[in-house]
Amino acid sequence: MLDIVTASEWFGSEFGRPIIIGGPCSAETREQVMSTALAIAEIKEVSIFRAGVWKPRTRPGNFEGAGNEALEWLAEAKAATGLKMAVEVATPAHVEAALKAGVDVLWVGARTVSNPFSVQELAAALGGVDVPVLVKNPINPDIELWIGALERINRAGCKKLAAIHRGFYPFEKRGLRNIPRWEVPIELKRLFPNLPMICDPSHIAGKWELVQSIAQQALDLDMDGLMIETHINPSVALSDARQQLTPAQLSEMVGSMSFPTSTTTDTSFARCIQTLRQRIDSLDAQMLELIAQRMKIAEEIGRFKLQQNVTILQVRRFEQILKDRLEQAEVIGLNHEFVKNLLEMVHKESILRQEAIMRSSGPGERKFPC
Numbered sequence: 001m002l003d004i005v006t007a008s009e010w011f012g013s014e015f016g017r018p019i020i021i022g023g024p025c026s027a028e029t030r031e032q033v034m035s036t037a038l039a040i041a042e043i044k045e046v047s048i049f050r051a052g053v054w055k056p057r058t059r060p061g062n063f064e065g066a067g068n069e070a071l072e073w074l075a076e077a078k079a080a081t082g083l084k085m086a087v088e089v090a091t092p093a094h095v096e097a098a099l100k101a102g103v104d105v106l107w108v109g110a111r112t113v114s115n116p117f118s119v120q121e122l123a124a125a126l127g128g129v130d131v132p133v134l135v136k137n138p139i140n141p142d143i144e145l146w147i148g149a150l151e152r153i154n155r156a157g158c159k160k161l162a163a164i165h166r167g168f169y170p171f172e173k174r175g176l177r178n179i180p181r182w183e184v185p186i187e188l189k190r191l192f193p194n195l196p197m198i199c200d201p202s203h204i205a206g207k208w209e210l211v212q213s214i215a216q217q218a219l220d221l222d223m224d225g226l227m228i229e230t231h232i233n234p235s236v237a238l239s240d241a242r243q244q245l246t247p248a249q250l251s252e253m254v255g256s257m258s259f260p261t262s263t264t265t266d267t268s269f270a271r272c273i274q275t276l277r278q279r280i281d282s283l284d285a286q287m288l289e290l291i292a293q294r295m296k297i298a299e300e301i302g303r304f305k306l307q308q309n310v311t312i313l314q315v316r317r318f319e320q321i322l323k324d325r326l327e328q329a330e331v332i333g334l335n336h337e338f339v340k341n342l343l344e345m346v347h348k349e350s351i352l353r354q355e356a357i358m359r360s361s362g363p364g365e366r367k368f369p370c
Helices: 030-040 067-083 092-100 116-126 143-155 182-189 201-203 210-220 246-255 267-308 315-332 336-360
Strands: 019-023 048-051 083-088 105-108 135-136 162-164 197-198 226-230
Touching: 019 030, 019 246, 030 048, 030 067, 030 246, 048 067, 048 226, 067 083, 067 092, 083 092, 092 116, 092 135, 105 116, 116 143, 135 143, 143 162, 143 182, 162 182, 197 210, 201 226, 210 226, 210 246, 267 336, 315 336
Parallel strands: 019 048, 019 226, 048 083, 083 105, 105 135, 135 162, 162 197, 197 226
Antiparallel strands: none
């Protein structure tokens, strides 16, 4: 388990849910930072201003941030607006400079999280630091790597921790910049229920037009906040121009979104939900019983195959199963990909059980054909 405090304890009871963080991908100039911060400060739902000071670029020659000078701009914006300031850190030197400048929140980027050596160096620099540290998911959907980064920083004494879901790098071009793989942050939330989970819809969307739908989906999945890239004039932004909103667009977006809660005091709602959940529990029990019966039949088939020295894998048979079941799934309104994945998992387990039967057979137990 992680030894952490709740997000509401970070800055006091006035720091509510959802946490909304807004600001440009990069701090580019004093004027850009100040004008963006002043506009964002007018949006009451936003409590933290974010800006990249040191930018890890994939290839040299791109804008890599304004560096330490930008920390002065953030300090001025903080004094003028009262917003908390957040920056990304990738080295111990970044941590030292950011804390010296009075930065309120630090986050660790996806590239850094992907390298345990870098995370360990940051953890050592963060030892005893009493500021929130937000940890983005690694580039690939490796939940153990994500957990490892959280654990390293937590063991250094940082109790104000949160995770940021920013999606995972796609191997091929898709409609979204990053693949959401929502099941990964959901599993992390299941393992660590007290860990605040913030979504970065800007990096998942890759286009400002898609940010709101991704953000709403995150809130509907009970995530605790949003980090949204916002620039006073995205068309001239030096990095990630396509995915940044203007402060006016952010204000409109926040005003039109639904902010669902994880609990309610409505007793009639609670009764209805309880009844439906009981029905699900009953159906799940029946489903598991049917799967157990199916596995017993698969084992029986495995024993017949053993006697006749027949291969376990029967490709044509499985192809026919897929074809028949997927046609049936379409008729009853089940998702094609879901049913295909389910059948493949059941088939894999059937093969494993038949393999176990083959391995357990002793000399002379197989009946080979004449």
